[in-house]
Amino acid sequence: MQNLELKAISNCHQACVVALEKMPANFKTSLYQIDTYFHCSTGRLKLRQMVDHTELIGYNRPDSQTSRYSQYQILSVSDPDSLKQILTRTLGVKVVVEKQRSVWLFGATRIHLDRVENLGQFIELETVIQSQSIEEAEREHQHVKRCLKIEDRDLVGQSYSDLRHI
DSSP, X not given: OEEEEEEEEOSOHXXXXXXXXXXXXXXXXXXXXXXXXXXXXXXXXXXXXXXXXXXXXXXXXXXXXXXXXXXXXXXEESOHHHHHHHHHHHTOEEEEEEEEEEEEEETTEEEEEEEXXXXXXXXXXXXXXXXXXXXXXXXXXXXXXXXXXXXXXXXXXXXXXXXXXX
């Protein structure tokens, strides 16, 4: 799968919620996520544990403070404890990131309002490129960015896993 994504520091989630409701975006869910990142030679690999399910997510994305394309794969995991043990023994744990995430949808764009333990508040945009052209996805992505008043000075180029090491 491919998406166009962006991460920024959020100074006020409540202002984002007001803007999302005006767009109008649809609130989908609120999630508590524990992401265990593993050492790997290319890209990133994380085990995402949630209350009702667990996913293994592998992705490649440049570290850039702009909107950037990401290639990713998601695998549903039926035995997360065993998989975590295997990955920990073979690859080693890089870092564990815990967050509370509110998920909103606008067209093909997922908007995440994140409260990340020991890091603060962030907003992420992920415009999934599936049924529309890249140009249409880029237009939608920029529209959401403008509606949420995301400023270039607030953009973050790194993964939460990298920010935990800074």
